Amino acid sequence: MRWLDVAFDRALLESVLVGSVCGLIGVQVVLRRQAFFTMAMTHATFPGVVIAAVLGVNLYLGGAVAGVLAALAVTVLSRRRGHDASMATAVALAAGFSLGVALLSTQNGFTRNLTAYLTGSILTVGEQDLVVAAAVTAGVALVLAAVHKELLYTAFDHHGARAAGYRTGAMDLLVLLLIEAVVVTSVPAVGTILTLALVVAPAGAARLWTDRVAGMTAFAVAVAVSSAVGGLYLSRAFDVAAGGAISLVAAACFALSTIVAPRQGLIARAAHRRRRRTPPATEPGRAAPGEPVPATGS
Amino acid sequence: MAALHIDHATIAYDTEPVLTGVTGRVHAGEVVALIGPNGAGKSTLIKAVLGLVPVVGGTVTVLGRAPAAARRDVAYVPQADSLDPQFPVSVAQVVLMGRYREVGWLRRPGRDDRRIAADALDQVGLADRARATFGTLSGGQRQRVLLARAIAQRPRLLLLDEPFNGVDLVSQDALLGALGELKRQGTAVLLSTHDLALAQHVSDHACLLNRRMFGFGPTGATLTPDLLRATYGNQALELHGDQIVVAHH
Amino acid sequence: MHATLVEPFSVPFMARALTELLLLAVLAGVVSTHVLTRRLGFVADAMTHTVFPGIVLGFLSAGVDGVLPGALAAAAVTAILLTLLTRSRRVTDDTALAVLLAAMFAVGVVLVSRRASYTADLTSFLFGRLLTVTAGQIAQTAVVAGLVLTTLAVLHKELLLRAFDPRAAAAMGYRIWLLDLVLNLAVALVVVAAAQSVGTILVIALLVVPAATGRLVSDRIAPITLAGVAVAALSGYLGLAISYRASVSHGLRLAGGATVVLTMVAVYLLTLLAAGLARALRSRRTSDAVA
Numbered sequence: 047m048r049w050l051d052v053a054f055d056r057a058l059l060e061s062v063l064v065g066s067v068c069g070l071i072g073v074q075v076v077l078r079r080q081a082f083f084t085m086a087m088t089h090a091t092f093p094g095v096v097i098a099a100v101l102g103v104n105l106y107l108g109g110a111v112a113g114v115l116a117a118l119a120v121t122v123l124s125r126r127r128g129h130d131a132s133m134a135t136a137v138a139l140a141a142g143f144s145l146g147v148a149l150l151s152t153q154n155g156f157t158r159n160l161t162a163y164l165t166g167s168i169l170t171v172g173e174q175d176l177v178v179a180a181a182v183t184a185g186v187a188l189v190l191a192a193v194h195k196e197l198l199y200t201a202f203d204h205h206g207a208r209a210a211g212y213r214t215g216a217m218d219l220l221v222l223l224l225i226e227a228v229v230v231t232s233v234p235a236v237g238t239i240l241t242l243a244l245v246v247a248p249a250g251a252a253r254l255w256t257d258r259v260a261g262m263t264a265f266a267v268a269v270a271v272s273s274a275v276g277g278l279y280l281s282r283a284f285d286v287a288a289g290g291a292i293s294l295v296a297a298a299c300f301a302l303s304t305i306v307a308p309r310q311g312l313i314a315r316a317a318h319r320r321r322r323r324t325p326p327a328t329e330p331g332r333a334a335p336g337e338p339v340p341a342t343g344s
Numbered sequence: 345m346a347a348l349h350i351d352h353a354t355i356a357y358d359t360e361p362v363l364t365g366v367t368g369r370v371h372a373g374e375v376v377a378l379i380g381p382n383g384a385g386k387s388t389l390i391k392a393v394l395g396l397v398p399v400v401g402g403t404v405t406v407l408g409r410a411p412a413a414a415r416r417d418v419a420y421v422p423q424a425d426s427l428d429p430q431f432p433v434s435v436a437q438v439v440l441m442g443r444y445r446e447v448g449w450l451r452r453p454g455r456d457d458r459r460i461a462a463d464a465l466d467q468v469g470l471a472d473r474a475r476a477t478f479g480t481l482s483g484g485q486r487q488r489v490l491l492a493r494a495i496a497q498r499p500r501l502l503l504l505d506e507p508f509n510g511v512d513l514v515s516q517d518a519l520l521g522a523l524g525e526l527k528r529q530g531t532a533v534l535l536s537t538h539d540l541a542l543a544q545h546v547s548d549h550a551c552l553l554n555r556r557m558f559g560f561g562p563t564g565a566t567l568t569p570d571l572l573r574a575t576y577g578n579q580a581l582e583l584h585g586d587q588i589v590v591a592h593h
Numbered sequence: 594m595h596a597t598l599v600e601p602f603s604v605p606f607m608a609r610a611l612t613e614l615l616l617l618a619v620l621a622g623v624v625s626t627h628v629l630t631r632r633l634g635f636v637a638d639a640m641t642h643t644v645f646p647g648i649v650l651g652f653l654s655a656g657v658d659g660v661l662p663g664a665l666a667a668a669a670v671t672a673i674l675l676t677l678l679t680r681s682r683r684v685t686d687d688t689a690l691a692v693l694l695a696a697m698f699a700v701g702v703v704l705v706s707r708r709a710s711y712t713a714d715l716t717s718f719l720f721g722r723l724l725t726v727t728a729g730q731i732a733q734t735a736v737v738a739g740l741v742l743t744t745l746a747v748l749h750k751e752l753l754l755r756a757f758d759p760r761a762a763a764a765m766g767y768r769i770w771l772l773d774l775v776l777n778l779a780v781a782l783v784v785v786a787a788a789q790s791v792g793t794i795l796v797i798a799l800l801v802v803p804a805a806t807g808r809l810v811s812d813r814i815a816p817i818t819l820a821g822v823a824v825a826a827l828s829g830y831l832g833l834a835i836s837y838r839a840s841v842s843h844g845l846r847l848a849g850g851a852t853v854v855l856t857m858v859a860v861y862l863l864t865l866l867a868a869g870l871a872r873a874l875r876s877r878r879t880s881d882a883v884a
Contacts, residue, residue, distance in 0.1 A: 129808065133801060140858065141798075141855075144851040145851075145858075148855055195452070210420070210445050250692055287706035293699035359876040
């Protein structure tokens with residue numbers, strides 16, 4: 047039974063690494079509202095992985111190349127008149143994924159490979175996966191630490207940052223590429239949906255507990271790592287898919303936070319309402335009063 | 345040399361000219377108000393001065409340079425309600441952003457930067473709110489924080505997009521006070537507004553815009569009934585003593 | 594040409610597949626226009642994943658017959674949850690949506706993973722079986738299409754107003770959440786209807802690409818919708834023909850649904866290119882005029 051334990055230990059280490067890097071990048075994803083892009087990325091890197099498998103080259107390399115192309119496509123398409131980022135993202139998602147499926151359908155073992163891609167197989171990670179995950183985690187952490195103040199400025203006030211002379215387009219692309227790096231590393235090991243869950247749910251939960259980016263980052267990493275490790279043990283205990291179990295634990299952390307978080311949580315808000323007995327002040331709208339709301343994106 | 349020199353400029357989004365025939369100057373220590381109805385091209389002109397919108401005819405020269413090359417010495421104050429009130433930043437962090445370009449890549453803001461930011465926040469009368477979350481402030485207070493950020497940048501040219509929109513009287517006074525201080529220190533200020541009374545109060549020169557320039561000169565001599573009627577077109581215009589009212593149909 | 598473009602559809606299962614796709618094309622052209630104006634791309638994507646646990650539960654409890662009721666139940670639940678989520682503004686919509694998507698899909702994965710034939714089941718749920726569409730399924734799709742198209746036609750002006758100016762719509766006394774719920778349910782029904790043929794995952798293409806293509810050639814709702822229907826129908830037809838020809842003449846198996854989507858994306862890209870060229874020509878003329 048020793049080999050099983052080793053495989054489980056590997057899975058444990060992988061889940062800690064993937065949890066850390068997903069938690070880190072998740073803060074950027076949540077603050078910049080890039081959840082859909084992250085989702086699209088998990089699907090759009092797929093054809094690259096398939097092509098790499100067919101050609102017999104490194105899977106991470108294939109995923110990375112496809113991801114860069116998809117990120118560029120989203121950036122270019124979303125600048126088109128009448129297209130907004132959401133539509134560009136959806137088009138990239140659909141195009142990338144269908145290309146991957148079409149390519150894969152020409153190969154044998156269609157169904158098994160596809161399932162592994164979607165739901166992941168964290169219990170089969172090898173040493174190479176661990177090395178890649180460790181390297182990407184370190185790299186992403188380093189880049190985020192190096193440019194955190196510029197990322198903060200551009201995320202908070204895009205126009206102001208441009209006016210201050212920052213090349214916001216380049217900063218946006220950098221964030222997309224970081225997201226892509228995380229997706230490409232995580233997906234082969236833990237699957238598309240789990241990657242999305244680990245990126246978005248812990249950071250979304252953290253957002254509810256704190257109003258500062260630093261605190262949010264620490265909280266998100268802690269939640270992501272605990273979800274990954276906790277989910278792994280749960281999957282062993284109940285004999286269910288590890289990817290599904292980890293996603294559910296992360297989602298449960300988020301759901302719990304929406305209820306019990308101080309000030310932002312449902313309970314705190316209900317208590318607040320009861321105390322005040324007056325309706326809270328309405329939030330100021332985004333559009334200037336008197337300015338027409340545009341029907342379509344620019 | 346004027347801080348801002350605009351000479352027969354035509355500005356276009358895509359291929360559509362939005363604003364034509366703009367000529368004017370803003371000198372150090374001078375406040376110029378851009379006046380015109382919604383959609384007149386006031387924001388577009390400000391964006392052109394920032395080098396964010398192409399100037400397809402004539403010239404726009406900022407501090408003797410092309411607009412995009414002068415950004416480090418130019419500060420821009422956006423409308424506060426264009427920002428996400430849910431964003432997790434403190435007031436102090438927002439003001440400190442004004443120092444980021446000066447601090448540069450890969451370096452953290454130092455003690456001097458924090459002091460400059462704190463002084464700037466003090467100048468708009470919000471030193472006691474430094475630790476508050478940006479989104480918890482009122483609209484007027486947010487606008488003051490954004491002005492403080494611009495002050496912390498120590499610009500030679502300051503651009504403000506409708507700074508008095510939806511701002512309460514207390515904040516309006518604080519904004520006017522801070523602008524007066526900047527003016528005395530020799531900062532050139534260009535602001536857009538559709539509040540004529542406020543424009544008369546705050547600005548030395550006025551520039552009347554509605555898709556093209558209708559007038560530029562000393563505020564008192566420019567905000568005349570004839571020029572205003574020309575600028576605002578068929579929208580009725582009445583004068584009560586020194587007050588000017590634009591009545592919309 | 595005849596051999597590629599006409600002959601394949603004399604085979605009964607191909608004719609059925611084409612009928613199904615043409616029905617879906619009309620449905621998708623209309624619904625995707627709403628997805629475009631309301632920027633529901635991510636909602637549509639979430640919906641394609643959230644019906645999954647319903648499909649699994651339906652299958653586990655009642656076999657193949659349980660799939661449609663299961664999917665419908667899950668679709669209704671998610672349409673309601675999504676409407677609620679987008680009403681409260683505590684977390685940004687997209688974060689909450691992503692968590693809901695991942696969580697519900699994970700429920701489906703966990704349920705399926707306890708079955709022995711795990712992978713094959715999952716794949717057919719996700720990718721559908723275009724070539725085994727039955728007359729019964731076509732009838733189901735026709736009913737859904739009739740229902741959804743009638744509803745959207747009746748509420749056309751209200752939905753347009755809500756998309757363009759929600760504040761004005763609310764001020765005029767419309768219940769925004771109700772309009773949102775109707776549209777979310779319509780999207781959910783398209784997902785359910787298309788799930789069995791093109792599969793849940795590829796539905797996202799049907800819900801986005803047709804109107805995205807239409808948007809490239811027009812600034813008005815009606816032409817965008819018509820162009821969307823045309824693009825979806827043309828791609829369905831061409832995609833099927835290509836996939837058939839590849840497998841019969843060249844021994845190359847191409848998944849039918851994926852080929853249809855790829856064809857649609859190709860049409861989109863060609864339109865993008867053509868629109869770009871037209872724009873470049875126009876702008877040259879304008880700058881000549883200015884100079």
